[in-house]
Structure formats: C-alpha cells, structure tokens
Amino acid sequence: MAEAGSTRSGLGRVLVAVYAVFALSATARSGVQLATKAGEAPLAYTLSALAGVVYIAATLGLAEVGPAPRRLAWAAVGFELVGVLTVGTLTVLDPELFPDATVWSDYGQGYGYLPLVLPFLGLAWLVRTRPRPEHAT
Template sequence: MSAQSRTRASGVGRVLVAVYAILAIAALGRSIFQIVDRFEEAPIAFSLSAVAAVVYVLATVALAAGWDRLAWVTISFELAGVLLVGTLSVAAPQLLGLDDANPFGREATVWSAFGAGYLFVPLVLPVLGILWLRARARSEASA
C-alpha cells in the first residue's frame, strides 16, 4: 500500500468518525431527553432509540480506535436496526407504540422512517461504514 492511498483511506475514515460522532451525540441526546421527558408516550420506540444511540457511540469509538471487530458488529447491528425499525415505523407504527410515522415529530427516533429526520444518514452511514471496513481489510491483506 502506497503512502498516498494510506492517507486517503485514513482521511475517509476520519470523515466516517466525524459523522458517526455527530449522529451518536444527536441520537444519545435526543433519546435521553425523550426518556426523561415523555417515556410513557412510546416506551418501546424510546427504548430502541436508546439502544441505537449506545451502539452509535460504540461504533464511533471502534472506528476511531481501529477496533475492526467491534466496528463490524456495531455497524451491522445499525444497518439491521434501521431497516427493521424503519420498515415497522412506516408499515405498522402502532407495533412500536407510535401514534404516527412522522419522522420529525416529538416521538420520532433516529430510526423512524429509515432516519428521514436525520437526512437518511442512519441508513446511508452503515453502508458506507461496511464498504470502508471491507476496503481497508482488503488493502491490509494485500499489503
């Protein structure tokens, strides 16, 4: 691996870390507030939201520290979560204890409507993360 491609790979990795950090803080802050302020309104959705937030924090730390195995587990979990909870939030919001599927409302969470309230970052980011982890593993194997 040339010095240049190493710089580039770590550069993209830094962007992933930065965006993950923003998302982790956004999800964590919001879920803490929702749980403290209105947990009884949608306990299932808010609990899932808190789990998601903690996993985003773990993913951010794993990416920043280069713990690839933890990064794989957390990022895969997020992708599964946003697809599953996103689908439920649109198709059957009542299953999550939500009144509606509005991704911008007071009961909205990070995975509601595939993360529409977060510019779909929760949907796109795990895919980019997996692509990046794969590319890096491949370049390290060939180095």
C-alpha cells in the first residue's frame, strides 16, 4: 500500500506524470530548436532548455520519497514558479526580447497556461504531503 502523500498512486501520480510530460516536451522542443535554429532566438531556446531541466528535476524530486528528493522538488518547483512569473512578465512587457516562444512565454499560454498553474499545484502537493514531526509524549 502506498504511503500517505505518496506520488506512487492517485493524484500524486498524475502530478508526476504531468511533470514528466513537460520534462520530455520542453527538453525535446528546445533541443530541436537549439540544434536547428539557435541563432534566431537563442535566449528563448535556452530558457526552454532550462525549463526542461527544471521539469526533469521536479519530476525526479516528486517521484521519489525521502528528504533529499523533497529538497530537490522544493528547489525545482520554486525555481519553476519564479521562472514562469519572470519570463511571463517579460514577454508581456517586452515581447521583442523573445522573438520565438518559450515554454514559459506569456505565462505558458501556448500550453494552455498549465506552466503557470503547475508550480502552484506542485507547491500545494509538497505542503500537503510534508512530513509531520513526531511529538514526544
């Protein structure tokens, strides 16, 4: 039977699966873009590659149990939130900075705004499933 708060079943598994899909899609997309047209929008493609790495780290951190994976998940999901808010805001304020879209452009508009929602779901999951301290009696 899965532990309470485990990502091995239920909503936790769905969350990990969504992160894994984003890890694969962002990494593959940026890899193709960097390999075929890096000169056209190097900042955008590099940020998409960074997003892919962040999604990989979040997937690994959320998928495993223990203190080290939880720290990885907290760091990755926190970085993801800052990234999507920063890149989203920059693409709205100065679209010329990004001649081509990134995963986080316009707060993830090209992905149905899921990149904006996902870190909030990840952080909520981490808070909800945090280990409870043992109380001395």
